[in-house]
Amino acid sequence: MTVATIPAQNSFLSGAVDAYNATRRYLIRGKRQPDIIFGSVLFPVVFVVLFGYVFGSSITVPGGNYHSYLMSGLFAQSTLFASANVAVAVATDMNEGVIDRFKTLPIARSSILIGRGLSTMILGLPALAVMIVCALAVGWRPENGIFDAFLGFLLIELFAFALCWLGILVGLIAKSSQSADVLINIPVFLLGFISNVFVDTSKMPVWLRVFANWNPVSSVVAAGRNLFGNTIGPAPAGVWSLEHPEITTIGLAIIIIAIFVPLCVRRYSRTSR
């Protein structure tokens, strides 16, 4: 038999190839589950229309359009829900024999998880596109032009990738997909609602306000509003995170990734389950 394994001269390169292959595998799987893609595309449509009209029609804000103001928050919230889906998917994965097989193969321990993260991002793009179309349909406009809007979405995607690792960690810790579903909803709701998604943080009680102001969701939402030109009034004075939401978003995303990726890899590599 002549099966020559390509020697791993460079462990980083070899790890990158493993991650590429893992991503490819998840993409093929994703393609075979059209119902999930359909749901993930339909969800933001419902989301934009529902929230846009339910809140957008009844809340008026001085000097601006609440409808447009809300949209950046809805984009950010959909990334939270995506991370919840990742948690459930990872928990399901871990209870399947295929992961055990991967663990007996000479691949980088992180590659399966990176593949999960990257494929989630790629498979989420159609949903994002549909959501943008819906937003445009209900009257949202990127007032600062295409380039700024693109930067805004880039930040939202960076944030989504960081959040993805929260979902992966919860999926790895949970004993079953049901428990992952229950567990992930705690951070998703805390992050999603103690934020500036629906309302300005300045009227919250102090303890809640501090959390809301430094909540990465708030900074990505504020960054989105800035770049889409959907802000209403100036940023809350003296709140550095909301005065510089773009830098804060990038910084917090890097911190989240730096903390959660090693935690996830360690948890995944833990041999006993």
Added chain:
Amino acid sequence: MTSFAISAQHLARSFGTTHALVDVSLDVPAGNVCALLGRNGAGKTTTVRILTTLLDPDGGHAQVAGFDIATQADKVRGKIGVTGQTATMDELLTGHENLEIIGRFSHLGAAVSRRRAGELLQQFDLVDAGGQLVKRYSGGMRRRLDLAASLIADPEVLFLDEPTTGLDPVSRSEMWAAIRNLVSRGTTVLLTTQYLDEADQLADTIVVVDRGLVVAEGTPEQLKASIGRPSVVVTLADAEPGALEKVRAALGEDATIRGRSVSAPAPDGLVSLSEVVTLLEGIGVPIHEVGLEHPSLDEVFSAVTHRAGDPLPGGHPADATVGAAP
């Protein structure tokens, strides 16, 4: 450098208060097939999971293909193939895609992975099913694909955890044929099984584990010999205690009463049998049948895995060739 493809010393592993492995040592020479035989919960799967780097042992150490499982796990992973007890094929991928991805993860490169996937589908009679999603596969086809996947990088050492459990007889014999084919090419195989006939059919050596301990090991022939020499069994016409006792006394110290039969060791086979017949003529008890019984692997199994303190069936304590647990 050891000459054994698998060498494990005093592996131990507990899960909470459950002692899955207490002390398991085994050596498998390169090119041999070793069967780890035991009941459910004996520690077979735990042993395989440790040797395939899926689980860290609490105690002991092991080398697989010359590499230490603890300190050189990645090297070990490059040399082994594993077919687990649970299905490890992705239902949403086709058979070919499953094999190809395992090939890529084994660092064969895309082109070689595709070629090997095609070859293995042919070898395992799955060519027609290669383009179909695995969720449409039957149980036997899944097992064959699973085995094919563990061979994609041409492993030196192959681990098969209960490869035929749950298969119908036809699929089982197909699986056996596939395993024999591998062995003929020199692959070292460690397989676990609950089935004696499977161990007997496939293995060069059998290691019997029970409650986390090695209770016996040897070739199938050695194990059969260890449980005993053949025995002569005298069945009486009636289960009359006095008559049974009379026969037992006549046959000597090692004779035991089982139901309405008396059995005694027959170290000399047929010669012993004729001696017993001569003996019986003298005591005037109505005899139904006299026969010679050879031990089966089944008896070996139940003898060595019998709970400590229980009498061993047949009354033959496991002798020196059966490696009693320390």
